[in-house]
Amino acid sequence: MVNRQSDSGGEVETEVALRVLSRGFMDLHRGVRAGEIVNPYALPETMVEGMQMVSKLCLMASIEDLGDSIHCLSDIARRLPVGEWGLPQFADPFRFAEVKLLSTEPAAPTEECQALAAKGLSDDAFEGVHHRQLREIVQRVRAATRLQIYSVLRERIVRRPVYERRELSDFLEEHGIVVADELMRQWSTEIPLGALRRDGSFNICANCGGLLYPHRDTEHFPDGRCRIGPCLEEAPSSRVSATVADATGWRVFRDDILAFWVGPGLAEIRLYDQLRAAGVDVTLYPRDDAADVGRSHELGIDVKSYSCPRLLGEVLTERLGGLTSFDDRYVAIPDATVRRRPHYLNDLRQAYRGATSVKFATVSEVARAVIG
Template sequence: MTSLTAPSDQPGRRDTPRVTPPAGDWTPWGSQREFLSQAKAILSRVHKRLTWDRMAELAEIEHRALKTYRMPENSPDHRAMPKPVRRQIESLLDQVKAGVQARGSMAFGADANVSVERSPLLGLVAPALAALVVRTAAQLHNEGMGVVVSGVTRRPGTRVGLSAEDRRTIALVSRARLTLGLPDTTAEIHNLLVLCTQPFGDWLPLPEVLDEGLGTVRLIDPEQLMPTLEAEGLAEDVAGLSSLVEEQLFGDFKESLGKLPAAHAESVYTTVRDFVVRHPVVRLHKLEAMLEDVPSAVANRIRTGFYEPLSARLDGSDGVALCAHCGNLAKSHAGGAGWLCTTAACVQNEPTVPRFFEASEEEHFRLTRGLRQYWLEPGIDEIRLFDALKAQGLAPRLYPHRDRVDIDLGARSDIGLDLKAYASPELLGRRLNKKPGGLAHYAQRWLVVPDWLANSTPGYMDRLRGALGGGPIQALTTSQALDRAVALHKNRPGETRA
């Protein structure tokens, strides 16, 4: 087997080759300092350009402590390495060995038979990473920093950079990839966030992740570059982060509504949110016409925080292309074959037919990134079901009681509907079991999943019902919910009328 050479720490001293210890035996052939050098050389096989500081993070050791362990024994700064620290490093080495064997690109020995005990910390990878994504998005929104992310360590008194908690999360993800025999490409925050736009199963297929049904989950929406609903759900138990971004986005709006009489506030909320979902891109005069019927304090919040001037078309030409179905921006398909709507829910329903207008026409405004992620994306399916119910003669209410649920079937109805489009039915079921939200106010609680999601994911509804565990929440597709509501209306019309 090829020898590894560990660099000397003394300037001017010539490096000497050292032989890697046999498989399963990390007993140092020499001093504590040599053991650490050997360990760093082995870890460097999967952690490219590994530094001592990075090794300290992986082993969860203070940087300064590791430096004292590496000092010559005759140095006054030398400290003996505690046994728990040594075991932590040996555990990392065992993980490297198991990961290398798993991917078959390098072997430690033909007869090696390794059984590595999995750390319970690996079960925290997904929620910890989701929390990092939510914290980062909240910081960017709060600071008005656009999409700038800094990988430097945050200094006391500053708000830029990575906190100690962020560093621990990144180190945990690196360790998780190491157990899979994957390279440590996630040590850099920008690389890690790019990977978060992809499903977990593509880049972090841990058993602890896949067994929880998270293989198809993305933490960052690749179009809007905002945390997904799944990220919010996973982060909800981590320091109360689940609503942090939404609170920053809608806090002023909700505050202005709170100064109105309750019934008026509910009416204004529904009017505004219905308009926003139906008008992701809007002409100035149409926006102002809607705002005429809204209290001035609320109208000012909408003008300053909900919409932004629309730039030229995404393909760089002078016009703007809108989806004929939902009204959001359309973009040309890769290779120029057709068009794609930039609203994910709309793309899943039907092909996009663009309509064009010149950028020189009356000024247009587009929903801000946060509104597109948290109101428009889920709102497409909510509005379609609401319109379908009305077309069948029912009198549903949209976002009643300021979004207690997405839809109910009338003021006298005991049926509340919440539409959710989680990639993971297991995550959705667990979250609703734990926090049913506004559904708890209704005797009949319908959790509604868009048809396109149920049809595109094998066994989605069965998996969702299994995660719900037979509780009071009923899982239905949008078509099933529509059929059941219409049937109830025919049998009990008084309960589904205004």
């Protein structure tokens, strides 16, 4: 067997395959989000090309073809980082071996998948459709409150992924943003049948506010199990905060919103709440999302949930985004990620080669540093 990582040309080929595959998953997800069925015989061209590249790598490594089934490939991408797929070219020391392309639950492209997909394209080619849609709503309210409204809507989505229609409408009216009501409806769906208990009721997760799905392991999950990955890392027991007897009028945000905003947003909200409780004057998503948590031009904190520190370092090197506009800059990594990967922060610091100074630390370390 040839060690592909000993050949710089082979490593480039491997990286290109991973990037094209990432673009394929992004394009496939857009179709699913639009209501299309995953048809193995009518996949997006990028997905077909990515699968063909994976098949070629498998052939060269003399292993079973991982690229011959979109369903099998999606399943392994959801469960494992690419370095554990069994494909030697993707394994360590490949620098992106720790990348996960799809979130486990709900299944959707990860931030890392989006970053890989966007490589080499124009900056806005793969900009999140949700950010664009939300900003379009923000532009329709009076100028004096635009930045505040963006933060209000983002915070509301993260804190209340399951909501009652009338209550949300009252909330939007109270804040003068009824124009967002239709967008919220488009981004959400009725409570899935799989989340309902036998009597038609459903449970809400005490940790993240999402749905608890009935689970066959009733000993460990008597109230059901949350399906939002970062929530399960924080609170594996999945306890219930409330039981809703009748699902009529209740909705939950769609899987891509849960994966893109709610899951990663849990650490942002926790940090924000901790700082506010300690008397630190900060806001969520300040200045039109220039950072996740910050204050004026003084302090900016971005919380990043990448599995692979090397990829995150490269992404931040190329584009630090709005964080550059703050005097004091932090990139905070969820504590659970660093506990699972003890050398994460060291590898991230080595991978970051940007000219702008940034402090890298866990979420809890950032909180202690800011509180003082």
